[in-house]
Amino acid sequence: MTEATADIPSPGPSARGGVTLKDVAQASGVSISTASRALANNPRVSKETRRHVQSVARELNYVVNGLAQSMIGTGRRTVAFVTDAFLAEPFARIARGVDEVMCRHDALLLLNATHHAPERRQALIELFAQQRTSGVILVGTQNDTTAHRGDIARYHAILQGVGARLVLCGASAIPELDDIPTVAYDQCGGTRNATITLLNAGHRRIAFLGYAQRTTAMERFAGYQQAMRSAGIPVDLSNPLVITVGNVSSQIMPAIRRILDQDASRRPTAMVCITDHAALCVYRVAQQLGLHLPQDLSITGFDDLSSNDVLAPALSSVAVPFEAVGRYAARLVLGLPVEHGDHPVFPVRFTARGSIAAPYPQAD
Amino acid sequence: MTEATADIPSPGPSARGGVTLKDVAQASGVSISTASRALANNPRVSKETRRHVQSVARELNYVVNGLAQSMIGTGRRTVAFVTDAFLAEPFARIARGVDEVMCRHDALLLLNATHHAPERRQALIELFAQQRTSGVILVGTQNDTTAHRGDIARYHAILQGVGARLVLCGASAIPELDDIPTVAYDQCGGTRNATITLLNAGHRRIAFLGYAQRTTAMERFAGYQQAMRSAGIPVDLSNPLVITVGNVSSQIMPAIRRILDQDASRRPTAMVCITDHAALCVYRVAQQLGLHLPQDLSITGFDDLSSNDVLAPALSSVAVPFEAVGRYAARLVLGLPVEHGDHPVFPVRFTARGSIAAPYPQAD
């Protein structure tokens, strides 16, 4: 069936490289440009010819060479989406938002992961620059060092050289590099609202789980800190209520165990967790220690993952409009008009659920 | 800094399209071909010229046009990885395996998701064919219908027309289409071993959670069924121990509740779950119903996800060598030599853990 070319009297397609427009033109008995016009549904070609050429093209299994199209500027735009790891729902939801816009604008989205290898990231950016991608969306936590800012600036320069845009997604604007668009969401406000809700429920010994030297973590911590300060409970990094730990279960679990395995008079009555994943770990440890949720411990998370639906009591969490974040980033990278400039900060929404209760009354 | 071109006396790069090789050649005072050779480290160019051209290129922020290279067959090979959704660890691990091989062979991996829209899948395949991708790796469950096989055949034809390969990943070979390579893993053996382990522990009323009309589900069910039959306990789809349900929490949870919320004499003493996610749901329901794990119920999963590490008792599960699966698929799609032909079936490994105990002794 793919050998339909054998039926054509004219010389078939060149063995290597597949069927070209020339083959279609010859088989149809028209010139190359007529064939091109016919396939593009150009009105300046007769209906008959058009139909004929199109049917020949179909029989020959002709597939236009997008590379050649791109060479002359007619091709489809491509956008690369670079992240550290594919895992995790937030990434998937952002990608989905980006893809939505790409589809609507006939652009092709390409994803790739660096697998946490920084040198791989630069290599990828260079590669995408070579491929003349319209732009690159970089997703991932900034660790906010000078070296990191230098990297970003370099990526920007590389891409700019080929007329491609760079957009940082899920990252706050970098003051020194404010010509690089960023799409952020209100990390700080999320944990602040979570903390305020806990305070309003009567909690005072509220722990923060998951502080780390990454911008995301620092911003989320800042929200917690602000709320606590407003309530007259200043908390700084040296406070034992602040648990500094990487975002992997193997580190989180023991850390939680340490803080929860204390006398009820010292143990926190509530925990603001940096992610839903961390919150999940708290559920486990609480269960192991025989604590009752939410009576013995109130918990809040961040991300509002769909997989939470199996948790009991229901986890209070901060929902982030990841799809909208992705869509905005996509518009920026394609140069489409946007409503909130180059550095939008998307609002988040904290939802209180069953995981929050009043603290257990104590004799103090 | 990106304006270094201003320092060059010769005419700068064309405004549109960025710096080209021609610009570099002119700025270096050599011909285009010499410039090309110099940048390719061709030994037939004098060391001096080479160094000079290279430094000029760097100053000009020259980035070779990969599209033009691909046009003449010198370009980097690209492979597309198409899946239904980015979510989930198995996908991420397969992608990682693929990427590993791609990196090693200087190929570029491009991912894209169909978001469960079948028509989108064909559009993507066509798009990648246009982009003259070397091949496409299709990951996802086959629903094993005639229509589906027709789709696959069509994708294959489209890609073949441009000399690109199609590889199905995580899918069993399709008899009618055995010229399409497939990389599978032993679904059946996984659940069989899980079931055998439960039988050996003394279980007889073993439920199967998650049957559905997809090949993956059917194969996993077959393994369970085989083990049960060998033990003299024939179970077919009409048996109430077989729970037919889609793989989403909203359907799974009530189904589990129905089967577990029975008298101990009727309730299954063990459950073979089609995925770890389903098993997770069982943990929840069991907890809600006040069942003790593993005494009241033994559980096995499938996939052996890393996020299971927070579960107590530890989930017994079937580990799949996803990275190896991805690597093999990558080799197939790149046409590299492989050791087990075009239809390998990777072995899986069932690990019994704390989630399995002897059934609670009953008076029957």
Next chain:
DNA sequence: CTGAAAGCGCTAACAC
């Protein structure tokens, strides 16, 4: 060692 020229597949002026 270097330059001129051909050609990859396509589209878009520009003629007829």
Next chain:
DNA sequence: GTGTTAGCGCTTTCAG
């Protein structure tokens, strides 16, 4: 309406 021609940016013979 249709054909001819130029050219996108690059590599690679083929001549010097």
